Amino acid sequence: MSRDIEALDSNDPLAALRTEFLLPANTIYLDGNSLGPMPRAAAERARTTVEQQWAMDLIASWNSHGWIDLPVTAGEKIAPLIGAGPGQLICCDSISVNLFKLLAVALQLRPGRHVILSQQDNFPTDLYMGQGLSRLLGQARCELRVVEESALQSALTDEVAVLLLSQVNFRDGSVHDMASLTAHAHEQGALVIWDLAHSAGVLPLAVDDWQVDFALGCGYKFLNGGPGAPAFVYANKRHHGQFQQPLQGWMGHQAPFDFSPEYHAASGMASFLTGTPPILSLAVLDEALNLFAGISMQQIREKSLALSDLFIELLQEYPALESLQLRSPRQESRRGSQLAFAHPEAYAICQALIAEAVIADFRSPDLLRFGFSPLVLRYRDIEESVKVLDRIMASEMFLAAQFQKRQKVT
Amino acid sequence: MSRDIEALDSNDPLAALRTEFLLPANTIYLDGNSLGPMPRAAAERARTTVEQQWAMDLIASWNSHGWIDLPVTAGEKIAPLIGAGPGQLICCDSISVNLFKLLAVALQLRPGRHVILSQQDNFPTDLYMGQGLSRLLGQARCELRVVEESALQSALTDEVAVLLLSQVNFRDGSVHDMASLTAHAHEQGALVIWDLAHSAGVLPLAVDDWQVDFALGCGYKFLNGGPGAPAFVYANKRHHGQFQQPLQGWMGHQAPFDFSPEYHAASGMASFLTGTPPILSLAVLDEALNLFAGISMQQIREKSLALSDLFIELLQEYPALESLQLRSPRQESRRGSQLAFAHPEAYAICQALIAEAVIADFRSPDLLRFGFSPLVLRYRDIEESVKVLDRIMASEMFLAAQFQKRQKVT
Numbered sequence: 001m002s003r004d005i006e007a008l009d010s011n012d013p014l015a016a017l018r019t020e021f022l023l024p025a026n027t028i029y030l031d032g033n034s035l036g037p038m039p040r041a042a043a044e045r046a047r048t049t050v051e052q053q054w055a056m057d058l059i060a061s062w063n064s065h066g067w068i069d070l071p072v073t074a075g076e077k078i079a080p081l082i083g084a085g086p087g088q089l090i091c092c093d094s095i096s097v098n099l100f101k102l103l104a105v106a107l108q109l110r111p112g113r114h115v116i117l118s119q120q121d122n123f124p125t126d127l128y129m130g131q132g133l134s135r136l137l138g139q140a141r142c143e144l145r146v147v148e149e150s151a152l153q154s155a156l157t158d159e160v161a162v163l164l165l166s167q168v169n170f171r172d173g174s175v176h177d178m179a180s181l182t183a184h185a186h187e188q189g190a191l192v193i194w195d196l197a198h199s200a201g202v203l204p205l206a207v208d209d210w211q212v213d214f215a216l217g218c219g220y221k222f223l224n225g226g227p228g229a230p231a232f233v234y235a236n237k238r239h240h241g242q243f244q245q246p247l248q249g250w251m252g253h254q255a256p257f258d259f260s261p262e263y264h265a266a267s268g269m270a271s272f273l274t275g276t277p278p279i280l281s282l283a284v285l286d287e288a289l290n291l292f293a294g295i296s297m298q299q300i301r302e303k304s305l306a307l308s309d310l311f312i313e314l315l316q317e318y319p320a321l322e323s324l325q326l327r328s329p330r331q332e333s334r335r336g337s338q339l340a341f342a343h344p345e346a347y348a349i350c351q352a353l354i355a356e357a358v359i360a361d362f363r364s365p366d367l368l369r370f371g372f373s374p375l376v377l378r379y380r381d382i383e384e385s386v387k388v389l390d391r392i393m394a395s396e397m398f399l400a401a402q403f404q405k406r407q408k409v410t
Numbered sequence: 411m412s413r414d415i416e417a418l419d420s421n422d423p424l425a426a427l428r429t430e431f432l433l434p435a436n437t438i439y440l441d442g443n444s445l446g447p448m449p450r451a452a453a454e455r456a457r458t459t460v461e462q463q464w465a466m467d468l469i470a471s472w473n474s475h476g477w478i479d480l481p482v483t484a485g486e487k488i489a490p491l492i493g494a495g496p497g498q499l500i501c502c503d504s505i506s507v508n509l510f511k512l513l514a515v516a517l518q519l520r521p522g523r524h525v526i527l528s529q530q531d532n533f534p535t536d537l538y539m540g541q542g543l544s545r546l547l548g549q550a551r552c553e554l555r556v557v558e559e560s561a562l563q564s565a566l567t568d569e570v571a572v573l574l575l576s577q578v579n580f581r582d583g584s585v586h587d588m589a590s591l592t593a594h595a596h597e598q599g600a601l602v603i604w605d606l607a608h609s610a611g612v613l614p615l616a617v618d619d620w621q622v623d624f625a626l627g628c629g630y631k632f633l634n635g636g637p638g639a640p641a642f643v644y645a646n647k648r649h650h651g652q653f654q655q656p657l658q659g660w661m662g663h664q665a666p667f668d669f670s671p672e673y674h675a676a677s678g679m680a681s682f683l684t685g686t687p688p689i690l691s692l693a694v695l696d697e698a699l700n701l702f703a704g705i706s707m708q709q710i711r712e713k714s715l716a717l718s719d720l721f722i723e724l725l726q727e728y729p730a731l732e733s734l735q736l737r738s739p740r741q742e743s744r745r746g747s748q749l750a751f752a753h754p755e756a757y758a759i760c761q762a763l764i765a766e767a768v769i770a771d772f773r774s775p776d777l778l779r780f781g782f783s784p785l786v787l788r789y790r791d792i793e794e795s796v797k798v799l800d801r802i803m804a805s806e807m808f809l810a811a812q813f814q815k816r817q818k819v820t
Contacts, residue, residue: 022461022465023465024465024466024467024468029468031468031469034469035464035468035469037465037468038460038461038464038465042460043457043460043461043465046456046457046460046690047456047457050448050452050453050456050636050694051432051448051453054445054448054636054637055432055433055434055447055448055453056434057434058434058439058441058445058447058769059441059444059445059769059771060764060769061637062637067637067638093503093504093507093685094503094659094684094685094686094687095685095686096657096659096660096661096684096685097503097507097657097659097684097685100656100657104546120671121671122671123660123669124660124663124669124670124671124673125659125660125685127671127672127673128658128659128660128663128673129657129658129659131658131672131673132655132656132657132658132673133656135654135656136514136546136547136656137546137547146671170669171669218686220686226460226464226689226690227464227471227472227477227686227688227689227690228477228686228687228688228689228690228692229688230688231685244545245542246510246542246543246545246546247506247507247510247539247542248538248539248541248542249504249506249507249535249538249539250506250533250534250535250538251506253534253538257774258774259533259534259580259581259773259774260534261530261531261532261534261537261556262537262541263534263537263538263541263542274504274506274507275503275504275505275506275507275535275641276504276505276628276630276637276638277504277638278637278638278639278640278688278690278691278692279636279637279638279691280456280636280637280638280688280690280691280694281688281689281690281691282638282688284460284690354470359468359469359470361469363669364667364668364669
């Protein structure tokens with residue numbers, strides 16, 4: 001089957017965005033699901049923030065350069081990407097820390113219910129934070145109950161205060177139906193917290209329309225905010241004023257510069273702030289988010305699926321790649337912007353790919369993951385990476401090593 | 411009284427350090443206690459981290475550029491500054507978030523005791539975090555008890571699990587006797603948590619010798635780590651392995667890249683890590699800390715006191731400055747590296763100083779604060795700032811405004 005890869009690239013409405021990023025030459029980066037690449041403007045913003053704002057204007061920058069507003073400024077840029085109206089997003093801390101706040105809030109909003117329901121294969125830090133809160137409060141007040149995906153709906157009993165799930169599974173990229181799970185949780189009287197770490201910036205979302213209660217995500221994957229960029233928190237307006245999150249620091253006070261000894265939470269999202277935010281990291285995230293202005297999430301989603309579909313289709317044309325078993329759903333609507341393949345030699349293949357400047361990643365025990373960042377990847381990058389993969393797996397050395405292993409086993 | 415200010419500067423053993431910083435021309439910065447100035451190397455490190463490491467090496471930088479080790483690398487550079495041996499410091503999150511961890515740990519280590527004892531005039535966020543934990547756990551398990559400074563010792567009853575204090579008061583710069591308060595708390599069976607926000611990098615400390623249990627501080631004041639730089643946590647080795655902090659995220663797992671669903675805390679300080687740290691902010695802090703290599707804290711302390719003593723002495727030579735009431739202790743051993751003066755027009759004076767490029771700050775309702783960063787300030791900066799202060803307060807406009815106000819009152 002012959003494809004006009006060149007035509008795909010020249011007809012790509014997002015093609016021009018690639019020039020907004022600084023990318024290493026001759027490298028195909030398929031790991032934007034782990035750390036997004038660097039927007040050129042972000043580098044410029046880092047320089048300005050450090051060398052002009054911090055160095056020259058010092059403490060005055062909190063006001064004159066809007067540092068104090070950055071959590072809100074950046075949050076409001078993420079809002080349209082996940083379908084949130086204004087006043088419901090803020091950037092601060094890490095996903096883990098923010099999840100602790102949200103879990104405590106959810107328990108507070110559902111007195112008489114004590115269970116956090118989640119899924120065995122959720123991203124581990126989500127489960128760990130639930131375990132930590134449970135240990136702190138005691139099992140009677142907070143129990144983390146973890147079930148298989150298939151048992152989620154039946155596990156939504158009247159003990160469940162909150163359903164905590166990641167929309168996109170970090171291993172295989174499979175996607176939950178957020179709208180229907182949210183509706184189902186609400187029918188059972190539970191709230192929902194959605195972890196959008198692998199969703200924000202790459203999947204069209206409608207958190208307001210779906211009446212999602214709470215959500216969070218990180219800034220450094222598909223939002224390209226830089227390593228360890230601050231996370232975001234979404235809290236639906238209908239809950240505002242009904243709760244008080246426990247990590248109450250001075251930045252979340254209604255009048256932080258009064259330095260009064262009693263805490264009075266700011267209204268709205270500002271109450272999620274805790275300590276002084278890491279301004280350099282936050283400013284760079286804020287800048288990176290500007291790249292999404294004027295692009296629709298639908299366009300991004302279309303390209304993301306086209307890239308991953310092309311990857312799957314091209315794989316089938318190479319006999320040496322037959323042994324890669326797709327672990328992500330084949331159905332487009334059921335997967336995010338990454339593909340996972342199982343292979344007994346996944347680790348070795350991943351190392352060989354990296355050595356050939358195709359950056360994928362490995363997840364224990366046997367998964368090879370490829371992430372597709374629609375803002376930077378070209379269709380010809382997909383074609384090229386499959387060719388490299390074939391060169392590796394069809395090589396005499398690779399086949400000989402495989403053969404030797406099989407002989408040892410039998 | 412005539413002084414040879416020039417000689418003071420030319421004999422200053424720390425004078426050369428000023429050239430390591432980029433400072434705005436014709437500005438005297440007396441606010442390093444709030445945000446430290448920018449080390450030139452920090453700017454270079456920010457560029458390298460963003461434009462080379464992130465942009466060019468992408469995800470590989472976690473290992474190849476030591477991002478994953480930065481919390482420990484930076485922490486170990488702070489350790490000698492506070493008198494801590496290795497393996498007891500780590501950099502992560504904000505002071506507020508870290509305090510939450512430490513408060514929960516202290517309660518865990520003192521079962522049967524439920525009181526956090528602190529001081530009314532502690533930095534507010536410290537009190538807020540205690541209030542937040544108390545609200546979450548209930549008063550029976552956690553009560554924040556706040557007393558006047560003079561009542562601290564008598565309030566150390568057998569209900570007190572932990573004494574939480576800031577060594578240097580953020581308003582008036584007065585200093586607690588850490589060694590004796592720590593010893594006294596221990597005699598009463600309580601632990602101590604010291605907030606070293608205004609101490610680290612400017613006061614000689616001996617946390618190990620004083621058998622301090624826990625401490626924390628921020629990276630952006632006298633450590634010059636940049637706006638919102640991550641905070642540090644100290645936990646004395648004798649407590650390691652005895653506790654588990656509640657904000658347990660994946661970075662604090664003993665094997666984070668196994669992604670196992672059960673949390674098993676890393677040994678030692680790594681268990682204080684929560685989510686992915688903000689690498690840009692952390693790398694800049696790590697670089698800024700290199701400036702302390704080879705300088706003794708005693709040298710820094712001597713210059714800090716010499717600068718502030720000079721400021722106090724020079725003030726007394728100007729009649730117009732008589733109305734500034736020193737609110738910091740006159741006794742050297744009882745104050746940190748800042749001075750506070752009360753004046754009914756403190757806000758107006760502060761604004762006038764800033765307009766003349768002498769950067770001080772104002773704390774409600776009537777305090778004018780001056781911070782002394784011994785790594786950058788010259789004795790002639792002190793002389794000049796007092797002259798500017800005199801020019802403002804002796805001006806006809808200022809006196810006329812004062813006179814008018816008095817007439818209105820009487």
